[in-house]
Amino acid sequence: MGRVLVTGGAGFIGSHLVDALIKQTEVAVLDNLSTGHKENIAHHMDNPSFEFVEGSISSERDVERAIPDVDSVFHMAAQPDVRFSVSDPLTDFEMNVVGSMRLLEYLRKADVTKIVFASSGGTVYGDSEVSPTPEETRLSPISNYGAAKSAFEMYLSSYAELYGMSAVSMRLGNIIGPRSTAGVVYDFYQKLKRDPTRLEVLGNGEQTKAYMYVTDAVRAAVLLADRMEIGHLPVNVSSGERLRVSRIAEIVCDGLGARNARIEFTGSERGWKGDVVETDLDVTLLRSFGWTPSISIEHGIALYLDWLVESFGPVD
Numbered sequence: 001m002g003r004v005l006v007t008g009g010a011g012f013i014g015s016h017l018v019d020a021l022i023k024q025t026e027v028a029v030l031d032n033l034s035t036g037h038k039e040n041i042a043h044h045m046d047n048p049s050f051e052f053v054e055g056s057i058s059s060e061r062d063v064e065r066a067i068p069d070v071d072s073v074f075h076m077a078a079q080p081d082v083r084f085s086v087s088d089p090l091t092d093f094e095m096n097v098v099g100s101m102r103l104l105e106y107l108r109k110a111d112v113t114k115i116v117f118a119s120s121g122g123t124v125y126g127d128s129e130v131s132p133t134p135e136e137t138r139l140s141p142i143s144n145y146g147a148a149k150s151a152f153e154m155y156l157s158s159y160a161e162l163y164g165m166s167a168v169s170m171r172l173g174n175i176i177g178p179r180s181t182a183g184v185v186y187d188f189y190q191k192l193k194r195d196p197t198r199l200e201v202l203g204n205g206e207q208t209k210a211y212m213y214v215t216d217a218v219r220a221a222v223l224l225a226d227r228m229e230i231g232h233l234p235v236n237v238s239s240g241e242r243l244r245v246s247r248i249a250e251i252v253c254d255g256l257g258a259r260n261a262r263i264e265f266t267g268s269e270r271g272w273k274g275d276v277v278e279t280d281l282d283v284t285l286l287r288s289f290g291w292t293p294s295i296s297i298e299h300g301i302a303l304y305l306d307w308l309v310e311s312f313g314p315v316d
């Protein structure tokens with residue numbers, strides 16, 4: 001692999017990807033630090049094989065600073081919040097569709113032809129009736145975030161055909177692990193830290209979703225980049241394991257020593273507008289590339305809780 005660019009490389013998943021890629025090649029990161037943090041990549045700043053460009057994927061000048069000699073791009077930068085996309089669809093569109101399109105155009109003009117995109121298996125299929133859901137399933141998002149991810153995938157398909165690009169859309173499950181400050185486990189930790197006697201769970205607790213530990217997702221990204229061919233290939237990237245939200249609540253309470261916390265469900269079917277309550281991603285295609293999971297989800301949650309306690313303190 002030649003020099004690579006990771007957009008959003010100071011974020012949760014992007015920074016773990018940088019940790020893996022830097023072992024094999026030169027890495028540039030382009031990040032505007034809107035939700036990412038310099039601390040996530042601070043340990044690479046003195047490495048001559050690493051370059052950090054603070055800037056936006058929407059700025060031609062910033063992208064030009066980041067792409068000299070780059071031959072492939074991992075596009076992780078995004079507005080990552082489903083709920084934000086529901087309350088402010090236009091800003092989400094500007095960031096996740098227009099921003100990504102600008103980046104894609106700058107890449108085309110610079111003859112950078114390989115792109116691995118962080119799409120979302122948890123949202124592009126919507127309430128799929130096919131379970132586990134394979135990649136051929138019709139895209140039917142029920143959130144604006146999922147619509148934006150789907151739209152950009154369509155452009156990767158047309159760019160691959162028109163301009164000979166090689167593109168992979170990683171339809172990621174719910175990714176957990178250190179450096180994440182979003183998602184259900186983080187939400188439960190925060191609530192228990194505020195009040196270790198009770199835990200409010202959004203929805204009826206029956207929501208059951210596909211999860212994956214972050215380093216397993218990163219291994220999949222690197223593997224898929226190595227196998228990329230001309231065309232657009234969507235690939236579900238998840239562990240194949242699912243967990244019910246009520247079970248996650250129990251694991252988190254146990255793991256944080258809040259065994260007596262009262263678990264209270266708000267009761268609705270969806271946790272929030274746009275929430276896909278059942279996700280089950282078929283990972284046969286990913287496995288056919290030789291990928292296997294190395295960390296079970298329950299173990300992954302335990303590792304993540306260790307990091308949360310170390311970083312933000314115990315739940316008393």
Ligand SMILES: NC(=O)c1ccc[n+]([C@@H]2O[C@H](COP(=O)([O-])OP(=O)(O)OC[C@H]3O[C@@H](n4cnc5c(N)ncnc54)[C@H](O)[C@@H]3O)[C@@H](O)[C@H]2O)c1
Pocket residue numbers: 007008009010011012013014030031032033034035036037055056057058075076077078079080095099118119120121122172173174175176183
């Ligand atoms: N975390 C998950 O469970 C999950 C699931 C499915 C898909 N994804 C996708 O994976 C990618 C990474 O998600 P994450 O959880 O690490 O989120 P994150 O918020 O930690 O990372 C996103 C990064 O993009 C940067 N960014 C945002 N807009 C930018 C712009 N215009 N220019 C440059 N940088 C910009 C942010 O500063 C941040 O560092 C996103 O595309 C997200 O939509 C994440």
